[in-house]
Amino acid sequence: MLHIFICEDNITHKNQIEKCIENYIMINDFDHKIALSTDNPDKVIDYLKQNRVTGLYFLDVDLNHELDGIKLAGKIREFDPRGFIVFITTHDEALPLTFQYKVEAMDFILKEEFYDLQNKIHECIFNAHKRYSAKLSELQRTFSFTVFDKLMTIECSKIYFFETVPGKAHKVHIYTTDGVFEFYGLLSQVIKELDSNFYRCHKSYIINLQQELELNPKERLVRFKNGSSCGVSSRKLSGLRDALNSKHA
């Protein structure tokens, strides 16, 4: 069950949102409920201190309180890291990228679009419901690395290969289906954290054998389906061939 929270200092607006949510839950027969509707952010924190819940939070950014919506969201994250946060804000205060970066906000609702409020709220509840009910048991193998002390995670199945920067041995590039990421590290450390699906075919490359790839022994190159390619050192050629064969066998 999702616990829904509303924190909004404009009472009219707050009641409007409440009504929207109640209607939508009733129509769809969801088992979610409004846990708290308030104009005081401290109450939200108090509630979370006493109850361990996964919530859907509708937060006004400007709360006339020492805690603004963004800071409140930061606090909420300490108690409910998996919850869904939606900001309610004017266009002038809307900071979609910042919201997402700082507190992984799910969405935001613009006050200027009051005529569309109902639809927007429905969409938020629906999305939160969908994500919440999605099977979390699907455990993905991941690769974690730190960028300036901050931990980042990438699903292994998305990785094509790792590459060190020529002339700069301590920087590693990760080529994935989503894009290219960088961190400071060593391939010799990276390979230790990976399973047997990964193979170090060159002193500057570790490749993911799970990806669709094509080995060209003549040019000593491995080509991936996205068009990128890695060199293979002559000593690793036969080892790579064996590894590929055993994968396909």
Add this chain to the structure above:
Amino acid sequence: MGILFFQAICTTILLYMMILNLSNYSFDSWQIIFAVNASMLITIIVSYVSENKDMSANICYICLPAVFLFLKTKKIISSIIYSALSLIIMIASSQISIFFICKILRTNSDKIRVDTYQNCLYFIILAILAYFISKLIGVITRRIEDLLIGIETKYKALVLLGFVSVLMLFNYQIFINPNVSLTEYSIISSIISILFLIFLIAGVFSFINGIKISIETAHKQDSLKQLQEYTVNLENMYGEMRKFRHDYINILATLYGYIEYKDLEGLEKYFNTFIAPIGEKMRDTNSTLDRLKKINILELKGLLALKLMQAQDQGIHVQIEVVESIEAIDFYIIDLTRIIGILVDNAVEACEEIKDPVLKLAIVKEANIINILIVNSIQEPFPSIEKIYKEGFSTKGEGRGLGLHTVRRIIDQSNNVILNTYISDNDFIQELKILNKED
């Protein structure tokens, strides 16, 4: 003859060792073995056939490594520089070692050439000297290369010319006829060679510094111009605000009118036709630029203001988010503005190709990390990330993709900057993370 072979072999090995020290290219071991063996063979054959054995050997020493380097790197200028430089160091250190052996063992250079024991000693000293001098100069040239990033090729050619002329000037006599009585002449010439090399490097340094200073001045003028445009834009925005305030008063007065006469129907009509659209209109106004006010680095503010105003003029919807004040970024400001300029240009260029383009810029602080996000909307089919990463959005025309290459080189040189490029939900994101070391 035996000694000639021995010399050719040692010299070739030394030359390649020095090139490895001087450059930062990485070679596979088989490539080095192949190059060394082939060079040795060619040198021996050429000097065996030729009349003037020393000169032809010398020509081999300078040409062959250059050719192999060129085959490997495809960079003609640096190939010649590295092989020429290694030969200069070789000749200079050979003369120094001959001088020392003469002084210590009280022999002369002709004896060194014939006596096997002395010849071995000579090569050992030569190898040690050559190794350390080349290592040292390698470090220095790499610093020069760092400075040279982005400086035009014609200046690089000048540097090359300098190196080659030194080689010619100070060694041509040895080059043509190494059998002149060496002791007196050689020590003077080698000292002069090394001194000149040092002067030359110092000269190159100050020359490059001169260029840098002129770049910096030009850069300052640019940012001043950008800031002026920014100011003009702000003044226009202020004008818009005043107009809005005027309208606002009118609206309030009208509302009051309806309320006074309790004309609820009229009020509803008025609200729906006049006030509701204002909310929508407000969304599209040009008020985003004042969000740059939290950036307290003038160069950065000016650059972003200019680039984003230009983007707006092209019909791109620009969104800016800078919440925390940005005081200092631990990155050489000219490099920083250059990188950001290129990244924003990339995003704008990508926007040209789609309908209803959106460009978002956000600067978000996280502890001592500054995240600069440049996001542009893209449409399917998505361009290959690999291609974007290597070349930028260079779908059209020559020279467009060069920007990202510069970005990569600058970033790879620093140890506190990371660039991630990825696609997420129809957005192409360029994410620059800079660690502020002291904060």
